[in-house]
Amino acid sequence: MLQVPFIRDNKETVIAGLAKRHFDAKDLVEQVIVLDEERRTLQSKLDNTLAESNVISKEIGILYKSGQGEKANALKEKTSALKESSKTLTEDLNTTAEKLQNLLYQLPNVPHESVPAGKSEEENEEIFNEGEVPKLFDGAQPHWELAKKYDIIDFELGNKISGAGFPVYKGKGARLQRALISYFLDKNTAAGYTEYQLPHLVNEASCYGTGQLPDKEGQMYHDSRDDLYLIPTAEVPGTNVFRDVLLNESDLPIGITGYTPCFRREAGSYGAHVRGLNRLHQFDKVEIIRVEHPENSYNAFFGMVEHIKSILRELKLPYRILKLCGGDTGFPSAMTYDFEVFSTAQDRWLEISSVSNFETYQANRLKLRFKNSDGKNELAHTLNGSSLALPRVLAGILENYQTENGISIPDVLVPYTGFKNIQ
Missing domain, CATH: 1.10.287.40 (Serine-tRNA synthetase, tRNA binding domain)
Incomplete structure (x- = not known):
């Protein structure tokens, strides 16, 4: 605010x-x-x-x-x-x-001066790309076909149990999903983030605190009896850890990470571009959240960007980074970088992470302050990033690592999966 x-x-x-x-x-x-x-x-x-x-x-x-x-x-x-x-x-x-x-x-955050003007994602700026797009064999398939072929993700079973957008991971698919979560958390804790296990439902105050309300009310699942919301991201409970908190300047910076399932209604999402894992109502994500001194928040922002780069390099996935234009930047964000991984089988880019600096916007709603060197209370800056969202990372691995004899597992994940391929 x-x-x-x-x-x-x-x-x-x-x-x-x-x-x-x-x-x-x-x-x-x-x-x-x-x-x-x-x-x-x-x-x-x-x-x-x-x-x-x-x-x-x-x-x-x-x-x-x-x-x-x-x-x-x-x-x-x-x-x-x-x-x-x-x-x-x-x-x-x-x-x-x-x-x-x-x-x-009703007022969104003012974009950082470096954010370009623009109405939609077509006007975002690509600022970095890395990794070689693999050349796949004739007959390579998108991940939803691979999932069925190797019986690792069952979209029809999820549809029977809950509805479209609630896949069931099976066998090596479930183990690969768990391996990614453990790997992401280990990378984040090694970088100094403290791991939290967070609630999956939050109250209205928490949603207002991070800016999901009133902006995204229609995109969240709501239990009207208890007036609780299923979280759209771990950003909401993780950032609200610091609601109504007065920190000492010496407490900064603070970094936390957590794995949660995420729930989004995604109303109006239809068509081939949302097939398979491309867009879901329930998905897993590992988040990183930072509380920073205002003078250091953009150094921290670019540090988070480098951290996510290191993960994608280890996974050996081709990716790019976009600086979002004003019209595509989230309501509470002052600046956002999106990471996208290239899906060779789909021949398109898939968003897998957003890193955002909210400056004082969330902190003002949260009443998150610190006592500065002059003894005065000052609003902190909050930041968050996906590190990473699993569905499209998994889709990228299945599609880019597929061979005529099965799907190879990235070397960095083998200690977590216990297997080197899916056949």
């Missing part, structure tokens, strides 16, 4: 920055400024009323002690009027503050 003083002092910068997203913020920004002025005026009146009431209350006590009861009783009528006024002012202040908060929830 954007900070009101920043909006007030940088009105044109905010409007111009959000225009990179093709988001017309002018009216919302004006309403925020007007409501904030009303809120500050009401707060000032309330403070003055309470102060006057306190002064008179003390004076009444003195009058009673000195035997001037009539004067004291006369002043009591005035304090009653002041109390009634303060009650009205408090109600008006709360109503105005709530309206202001709801307006702020």
